[in-house]
Amino acid sequence: MSDDDLVRRLRSGDESAFAELVDAYQSSMLRLAQTFVSSRALAEEVTQDTWLAVLKGLDRFEGRSSLKTWIFRILANRARSTGAREQRTSPVDVSNEAAVDRRRFDDGGVWSDPPAHWSDEIVERLSSGPLVAKVRAAIGELPEGQRAVVTLRDLEGLSSKEVCDVLEISEANQRVLLHRGRSRIRARFEDELAKR
Amino acid sequence: MRLPTLRRDIVCRQAVELVTDYLEGALSRRDTRRFEAHLQACDGCEEYVRQVKMTIRVLGYVEPDDLAPETRQGLIELYRQFLEA
Numbered sequence: 684m685s686d687d688d689l690v691r692r693l694r695s696g697d698e699s700a701f702a703e704l705v706d707a708y709q710s711s712m713l714r715l716a717q718t719f720v721s722s723r724a725l726a727e728e729v730t731q732d733t734w735l736a737v738l739k740g741l742d743r744f745e746g747r748s749s750l751k752t753w754i755f756r757i758l759a760n761r762a763r764s765t766g767a768r769e770q771r772t773s774p775v776d777v778s779n780e781a782a783v784d785r786r787r788f789d790d791g792g793v794w795s796d797p798p799a800h801w802s803d804e805i806v807e808r809l810s811s812g813p814l815v816a817k818v819r820a821a822i823g824e825l826p827e828g829q830r831a832v833v834t835l836r837d838l839e840g841l842s843s844k845e846v847c848d849v850l851e852i853s854e855a856n857q858r859v860l861l862h863r864g865r866s867r868i869r870a871r872f873e874d875e876l877a878k879r
Numbered sequence: 880m881r882l883p884t885l886r887r888d889i890v891c892r893q894a895v896e897l898v899t900d901y902l903e904g905a906l907s908r909r910d911t912r913r914f915e916a917h918l919q920a921c922d923g924c925e926e927y928v929r930q931v932k933m934t935i936r937v938l939g940y941v942e943p944d945d946l947a948p949e950t951r952q953g954l955i956e957l958y959r960q961f962l963e964a
Contacts, residue, residue, distance in 0.1 A: 738958065
């Protein structure tokens with residue numbers, strides 16, 4: 684089903700077309716909304732407002748981005764302004780955080796405490812229940828911008844261009860947020876997997 | 880993060896900051912060559928990059944919560960109201 688077909692069916696009052704969209708995107712929308720607002724209830728409200736805005740704005744959908752990206756952008760905007768009203772939204776991430784604790788390198792910048800080898804066993808070890816919960820917790824602890832980018836790129840599988848479209852950020856900013864977010868999560872995995 | 884001042888070899892502390900640019904294909908050809916040369920020579924950084932790749936893979940396994948039937952029904956209700964309005 685192409686986006687144009689879907690839009691046409693939505694305009695003509697085809698309920699199954701709407702249900703199709705809800706089934707495809709609502710869960711992901713809720714997850715994205717939760718990166719910007721404090722409670723699940725508020726995130727649900729934001730998704731509902733977004734659906735209404737999507738329906739009202741159908742005539743303005745020009746197909747320059749995919750329907751999915753367009754819907755997610757409306758959602759991100761709304762979630763962000765709702766988060767700002769809660770005074771939860773943090774200003775742009777300007778910290779200069781290191782991917783790895785600098786104390787793990789010697790004065791010349793060479794590893795003095797190199798990473799233990801666990802990349803081969805991570806999937807196996809993460810499939811045990813409690814670690815999956817820890818992955819979710821690690822994502823939840825990321826600062827807002829990093830969390831939004833990691834969620835869209837690595838959890839939803841959007842391309843970098845789509846992420847930039849949805850969050851209205853530059854490619855360079857997207858890469859910085861992605862880098863910091865992934866680095867933090869890797870460090871969390873390291874803490875977990877180092878416990879033996 | 881671009882490191883234009885990088886004249887010769889990359890050290891580990893720099894390499895860990897270049898991983899994402901490398902994986903995104905955002906490094907210049909010259910920096911890509913230097914980065915890969917460093918990985919070949921450095922066991923710690925080679926493992927580090929593997930860990931980042933596995934991290935990305937594991938993140939891909941995290942599914943959103945299932946859609947609650949009452950939420951679904953509520954949204955379809957919303958669509959009906961929109962059509963009537």
